[in-house]
Amino acid sequence: MYSIKIYDRNGSFKTTLSEKLVNCGYSFSATVNGGFSGLSFEYFGKVEIKHRERIKIYKGTQAIYQGFVIGIAKLSDRSGEKQVINCSGMLGLLAFIPYPNKTQSANPSQLIRDLFADLPGFTTSEIQDYHGEITLKSENLTFLTFLQEVLKHTRDWGFFIDAENVVHFGPYSTHHLLTYGEDCYSIDIAEESSNYFNHIVLEYEGGSLEKKDEIGIQNYGLSKIIVQETEIKDQATAQLRINSLLVEKSIMKNCKIAVNSNYKFATIKPGDIVSIRNTQRMVQNKPVKQVQYGPNTATVILDSYQSLEHFISQK
Incomplete structure (x- = not known):
């Protein structure tokens, strides 16, 4: 299958x-x-x-x-x-690529098109035109952190890369507003730590680097991993890589919600946005990562709290 x-x-x-x-x-x-x-x-x-x-x-x-x-x-x-x-x-791949140092004023959509134009295999036909220009100064950024800087100026627009490598960027087309206790009867937010490390040693052809998350060590205890990537030749590339590794290996908070037939759950699709009212849990404007449809209910899995949106807020 x-x-x-x-x-x-x-x-x-x-x-x-x-x-x-x-x-x-x-x-x-x-x-x-x-x-x-x-x-x-x-x-x-x-x-x-x-x-x-x-x-x-x-x-x-x-x-x-x-x-x-x-x-x-x-x-x-x-x-x-x-x-x-x-x-x-595929979004994580951008963490490996240094972005040129320069200052530019342009439409955010054009900046994103230009960014992916340098990457083989991506299709940009679904990037919609944003109205207005922004000015960005890029210094010591990767493609990923540059993209994050662009998205800071377009918070009402959504971005994702689908399974066919098509880059989507445009206003949120579908925002599902659910009510806890009526059409949403379960919210499960759990930490995912199976792939968690807070002390990373990166060994590359030119030497080795190490980086620690001191707060993570205090909260969860020391968890160390040694990563060997011999294709990396220089310290600058190694530094970019170890920075991205510390994010990839961080604690994720996954949110899973159950939606019943009081809501037309078949309309909820990956890439949509979900907010839940009547609850103290902060589930606002979260992108849908997966949907598991059943005959009377749907289980909706929202993108990890500590994914792109969290990463942007830490910069």
């Missing part, structure tokens, strides 16, 4: 993994790659999968996920040798 295709860093097709050699708990019926949508799977085959190669998952002929490899762990247990492949949504 599902197939995983591997592409090299330039987007050229490499191979399709045999479904018999993959163990992955797909539980969604719809998804988008907004934020840093993560996915992990276990692979028991012999194909060599490399860091920053692209992963594309199909259900039949429909692409439902696209990301790139951020971590590979080789393990051996009673089931045999396997690789645990950790992926991040």
Whole structure:
């Protein structure tokens, strides 16, 4: 039913993994790659999968996920040798690319088009025209942090990259306002710490760097990981990478809500925006990451609180 295709860093097709050699708990019926949508799977085959190669998952002929490899762990247990492949949504790829230092005044939509024009494989036909210009000074930014600076000026507009690598940017087309206790009867906000590290050592060809999240260490205790990325040659690139790793490995707060038939839950789609009233929990203007539709209810999973929106607020 599902197939995983591997592409090299330039987007050229490499191979399709045999479904018999993959163990992955797909539980969604719809998804988008907004934020840093993560996915992990276990692979028991012999194909060599490399860091920053692209992963594309199909259900039949429909692409439902696209990301790139951020971590590979080789393990051996009673089931045999396997690789645990950790992926991040395509948006995280921008954290590797330095943005030129310059000051520019332009329409935000054009700035985003120009940014993705330098990246192979992305389609920008769904970037709508924003009215007005902004002035930005970029200094020591990556493509990702530059994009975040642009989005600070367009908070009423939504942004995500879908599973076909199409970049979407435009006003929120659908905002679902739910009422707790009427059409929304469950809100589950939980910390996801299975991939959490607060002390990271990055070993690269030119040496090594380390970085700590001191507040995280105080709150959760020390959790250390050593990451080897031999394709990195210089300290500047290594510094950008370790900064992005500390974000990728941070504590996520995932929000899952249950919507009943008092609301037309079939109209809720990935990429829409959800707010919930009559609750003290701050669920306002959150993008929909996944939707699991049932006969009488829908489970809506909102993008991680500590994804793109959180990352912007920390800059």
